[in-house]
Amino acid sequence: MSDFTFYKARYQSELTGKSARDISELISAMKTVDESSIFHHIYHALLDYHFLPMEYPNDFAYWIADVLHEPALAERLADPDLREIHDLDALRARIVNILEDYVNMNDVSGMAGVGQEFHFIKSISVIFPTRHFASNIGEALEVLKVIDLDSIFYYFIASRMLGGEHYKAFSRWVTENNSYELMEKLNAICPYGFANINAMRIEIVKIIEKHFWEQL
Amino acid sequence: MNKKRSVWDYEDIVGRGLLEDLELLAGNISGKVQHVNSTYAGGGVAEILNRLVPLFKGLDIETEWNLIRGDDEFFAVTKSFHNQLHGRVGGPVDVQAHEQVSVMDDLDAQIKDLNTKKRMLETYMHWSDVNASEMNNDGDFVFMHDPQPAALIRTKEKGHWIWRCHIDVSNPEPLVWNFLRDFVSKYDASIFSTPLFSRPDLGIRQFLVPPSIDPLSDKNIELTQGEIDTVLDKYEIVTDKPIITQISRFDRLKDLPGVIDAYKLVKKRIDCQLILAGGVAADDPEGMEVYQEVLKKAEGEDDIHLLLGSPPFSDIDINAFQRASTVIMQKSLKEGFGLVVSEGLWKGKPVIGGATGGIPLQVINGVTGYLVHSVEGAAYKIANLLKDPELARKLGENGREHVRNNFLITRHLKDYLLVMLSLENPSRIIRL
Numbered sequence: 001m002s003d004f005t006f007y008k009a010r011y012q013s014e015l016t017g018k019s020a021r022d023i024s025e026l027i028s029a030m031k032t033v034d035e036s037s038i039f040h041h042i043y044h045a046l047l048d049y050h051f052l053p054m055e056y057p058n059d060f061a062y063w064i065a066d067v068l069h070e071p072a073l074a075e076r077l078a079d080p081d082l083r084e085i086h087d088l089d090a091l092r093a094r095i096v097n098i099l100e101d102y103v104n105m106n107d108v109s110g111m112a113g114v115g116q117e118f119h120f121i122k123s124i125s126v127i128f129p130t131r132h133f134a135s136n137i138g139e140a141l142e143v144l145k146v147i148d149l150d151s152i153f154y155y156f157i158a159s160r161m162l163g164g165e166h167y168k169a170f171s172r173w174v175t176e177n178n179s180y181e182l183m184e185k186l187n188a189i190c191p192y193g194f195a196n197i198n199a200m201r202i203e204i205v206k207i208i209e210k211h212f213w214e215q216l
Numbered sequence: 217m218n219k220k221r222s223v224w225d226y227e228d229i230v231g232r233g234l235l236e237d238l239e240l241l242a243g244n245i246s247g248k249v250q251h252v253n254s255t256y257a258g259g260g261v262a263e264i265l266n267r268l269v270p271l272f273k274g275l276d277i278e279t280e281w282n283l284i285r286g287d288d289e290f291f292a293v294t295k296s297f298h299n300q301l302h303g304r305v306g307g308p309v310d311v312q313a314h315e316q317v318s319v320m321d322d323l324d325a326q327i328k329d330l331n332t333k334k335r336m337l338e339t340y341m342h343w344s345d346v347n348a349s350e351m352n353n354d355g356d357f358v359f360m361h362d363p364q365p366a367a368l369i370r371t372k373e374k375g376h377w378i379w380r381c382h383i384d385v386s387n388p389e390p391l392v393w394n395f396l397r398d399f400v401s402k403y404d405a406s407i408f409s410t411p412l413f414s415r416p417d418l419g420i421r422q423f424l425v426p427p428s429i430d431p432l433s434d435k436n437i438e439l440t441q442g443e444i445d446t447v448l449d450k451y452e453i454v455t456d457k458p459i460i461t462q463i464s465r466f467d468r469l470k471d472l473p474g475v476i477d478a479y480k481l482v483k484k485r486i487d488c489q490l491i492l493a494g495g496v497a498a499d500d501p502e503g504m505e506v507y508q509e510v511l512k513k514a515e516g517e518d519d520i521h522l523l524l525g526s527p528p529f530s531d532i533d534i535n536a537f538q539r540a541s542t543v544i545m546q547k548s549l550k551e552g553f554g555l556v557v558s559e560g561l562w563k564g565k566p567v568i569g570g571a572t573g574g575i576p577l578q579v580i581n582g583v584t585g586y587l588v589h590s591v592e593g594a595a596y597k598i599a600n601l602l603k604d605p606e607l608a609r610k611l612g613e614n615g616r617e618h619v620r621n622n623f624l625i626t627r628h629l630k631d632y633l634l635v636m637l638s639l640e641n642p643s644r645i646i647r648l
Contacts (some may be wrong), residue, residue, distance in 0.1 A: 124634065
């Protein structure tokens, strides 16, 4: 069996030039902004390790609650259905749908003051190999226990969401190891509910260890 | 500025992963990096370059730090630029609307004002020409810091030129901004500390790189209890009751009277003490006025330690004040990035801050501290933290982790490397 080299990514934030002062501008910009901006605002907070879970699940929800004073709409963006979406265009469409549904049923007249605008930021991904590799699933488990959280984020969120080749390569490699069932379980992990990436790592390790026990 | 410093000095603080990444990213950078600003000492830009440039060199990246020169008049002009660009108070300004209203106002005064501004712009351009003729800006990545050297873009022959803006230009004086924008818009990219400080009218790439603190500098390095006590003894501060501290210049926008009022509300119910430590800039006549006002307001309050840093406090003194505190305040009414907040959080202290400038990026409400909007709100949160040491400890721990992830110099270095790689390869996904 071939060795599997683990990759990781580092992200650089860049302004897209799009911003919003109210809900209609937010929806309008959301429809056209680069998908890496949707990715950034939904997921970047997961890489910030805090001991406490954040109040809202993403930047859009925070801004809607804090600036537009629409906590009910902000909470809708914690919709568990969002956790099932692993495609950014579908995720974008779902968020726009949630926002438009709410606006159709409610008077959302909040307007951001000076300095409170929502600035759409995109992430530039720089991807590179780590020094970690594995020859079998057991070794992969040990790597996943110690590898940087950036790598966990890269494989199980970024590469997966951005259609990257590395998650597909990982998936192929696990499957080639006669672990098709394991890959199905890993594929079923929903990134959206975790307070941070370390919590996600713990879940991944638990799934693999359980899989091993079941194989015995 | 030939010192080198190894990123591995930070291993115990940030772990191996980031440092290995820095080496890998740096290995993919080819060519010379140049940083250009106006001083080697004094001010936040010089402070950060003094720490960053040796780290660039430690990563075996050929790096130069060059200064522009000018006379007193030039630096008076650039200081005026700074003040006029740096976030006017009073809301947003539409450039064209502002000009129309101004001309209607008082024609003579406006003409005089415009003549003064014209002379300022001429002085700026004169020294820019002098520097252009004397400097060799042949770097492959040229970072021009702040407005002072911005017009040197006219001499660009090669490389990627980046305008690194450390100040808030979101709401500038229109004439100065329009003048500066003509130069800045010719750069390959700009870097801002936060979206809040950026401009929508630049027409070039705008990267985001927040500032950082150096955990190994005197201001932030770990101190023993003995070292902290020595500093407190020097200022006759006894640690028999919890300490609330605000470190800031004596400046109206830091709301020192508001901090004292909040302290007084808390003091009625909980025995505590307040340290207000800061300096007054030599060229800031208002600073001494503010100090006198604060002194008067603190009269008769034995547990308020009003410390005027004259000569300035040492970095170790500031470090010790923060480490001796139970709660740190930054109750600004208006703020730049407010990096002193990260200094407090790094010491594991919860910070209560005004929701302005860069403070909300550092104080995550209820996670690393509290954002407040009034004296009563500040007092309530101070009381919460003094009454509940476990809560204070938890927020302080969160704050330290937040700074470790986001506001340390190693992250700053990584961001600069990523910006350089992004300029070499303008794709959204870069594979090394």
